[in-house]
Amino acid sequence: MDLEKSHERPDWRNEKLGSRIRVALWLLEVIGEGNTFTKEQLHDAFPGITTIDRRLRELREDGWVIDSDRTLSHLGASEMLLTRAGEPIWEPGRVQLRRFKRFSAPQLRQKVLERDSYSCVHCGLSSVEGPTEAPVNVVLELAHVVPLAAGGSDDLDNLITLCANCHRLLSSGVQLPDVDSVWHLVQGLSPQDQARLLAWIAMDRKPPTQAEKAWSLYRRLRPEQRTSVAHRLGQAVLDRTDADSSD
Numbered sequence: 231m232d233l234e235k236s237h238e239r240p241d242w243r244n245e246k247l248g249s250r251i252r253v254a255l256w257l258l259e260v261i262g263e264g265n266t267f268t269k270e271q272l273h274d275a276f277p278g279i280t281t282i283d284r285r286l287r288e289l290r291e292d293g294w295v296i297d298s299d300r301t302l303s304h305l306g307a308s309e310m311l312l313t314r315a316g317e318p319i320w321e322p323g324r325v326q327l328r329r330f331k332r333f334s335a336p337q338l339r340q341k342v343l344e345r346d347s348y349s350c351v352h353c354g355l356s357s358v359e360g361p362t363e364a365p366v367n368v369v370l371e372l373a374h375v376v377p378l379a380a381g382g383s384d385d386l387d388n389l390i391t392l393c394a395n396c397h398r399l400l401s402s403g404v405q406l407p408d409v410d411s412v413w414h415l416v417q418g419l420s421p422q423d424q425a426r427l428l429a430w431i432a433m434d435r436k437p438p439t440q441a442e443k444a445w446s447l448y449r450r451l452r453p454e455q456r457t458s459v460a461h462r463l464g465q466a467v468l469d470r471t472d473a474d475s476s477d
């Protein structure tokens with residue numbers, strides 16, 4: 231956590247602050263980023279404020295990532311997770327600046343998630359898995375295609391769904407690609423990969439391959455379980471290599 235920020239932060243119990251600001255401060259100071267909370271805890275912290283649930287929705291519009299079981303499959307039905315704090319709305323000037331945008335923003339996150347079928351557009355991981363598959367713990371986030379700092383907007387077209395891993399990965403590479411560099415890479419692909427890419431482009435998403443699904447499930451096994459799978463796979467690949475070389 232940024233020390234500088236926490237120095238400037240007012241006390242969430244200060245009733246002179248608006249309830250939205252107080253909820254934001256409560257989330258940061260009492261719950262903390264990366265921790266879960268329930269609606270009951272929220273109601274207990276703000277007794278008598280009947281519209282307190284609405285404050286959560288508003289914070290989401292200010293870029294606060296507050297996940298529920300809809301976006302994070304391992305959460306319980308009444309559980310929520312403060313995945314990431316957004317705009318420091320307690321800072322003077324912030325509230326007015328954002329307020330007029332609120333009317334165009336509601337359900338934007340929902341729209342983006344629905345359009346992207348609740349899956350990461352980069353790796354295809356989804357929080358909504360089929361009934362026969364083990365649930366996979368996926369954190370879905372929204373990301374800007376063109377970053378806000380580079381003049382990007384909060385419009386639907388400029389927002390994509392990414393899993394937290396891909397989001398971190400992609401935002402660490404600051405440079406934006408251009409058409410030539412993308413085309414150079416595409417030209418160098420094998421015909422099969424080019425056809426695969428074309429299919430992804432047509433679908434506007436990359437569904438996970440069976441191997442990627444297996445990898446994602448494998449990564450969620452306990453160490454001794456991983457060893458077991460690794461051992462069996464090693465044996466299978468080795469057997470096949472032996473069979474090929476004896477042909």
Ligand SMILES: [Zn+2]
Binds near residue numbers: 351352354355
């Ligand atoms: Zn991803």
